Amino acid sequence: MTTKKQLTSTEIDSLLELLKKRFEKNTHRHKEIDWINVRAKLLESPEKLWSLQEMENTGGEPDVVSYDQQKDEYLFVDCSPESPKGRRSLCYDREALESRKDHPPKNSVIDLANEMGVELLTEEQYHDLQMLEEFDLKTSSWLKTPDEIRRLEGLF
Template structure:
């Protein structure tokens, strides 16, 4: 997988620094955003969301990567089939850390001039997330 370019050191969910240093701060940020934007997740409560994130450090790490690149992830629903909470990046604009990229590797490699540093599909894969479909975006 390709590394996302950033000034900050990238930590994997297994590294102790991730576990000890960022976890509580990120959970507080997510909780605050959840409480300020209740219209995005009507009928959902924070406690079950937090319990899920605490049990699955990989998911929490992915949300941390979204935050690190300038995003604002928030809960937008709950999938009863999978039992998972659904997060979207709810920032008003494209996050600074994810601007000026091509859609995929093919588009990136076809650029001759003013070539971006990365592509959206590889960046999403490196963060452990998926891009929204057109239907989800609307």
């Protein structure tokens, strides 16, 4: 069974309106980025709109934080002040999930991110995000852990 990873036109309009309001309310996160260009780029990528909606569905607040001119890509990051309720109480990956015999979490961060079509932030991206404003004062967020560190059973 495949999951429908497309939004209806009504869902797209609603999501774009929500993202636009958040964009306009938080201009300090994306100085010199124009919403019209962001909107046009999103409309070219229905799968990215679906992923942004998934972030919203789990309590997130995705917003644009940068633009990569070389790749012609906008970076959306979850800018909710704390880790969203729909993404808490998870372990890092499948290996960690399978090792939890008593009271295992319902999912892993890596599996959930893959299901949602999103990626975890790197340590550098998270640092850049913290330069925009303060996040995770009461909760903590999982970051992408390099494979060589994970092999040593380390995590970020």
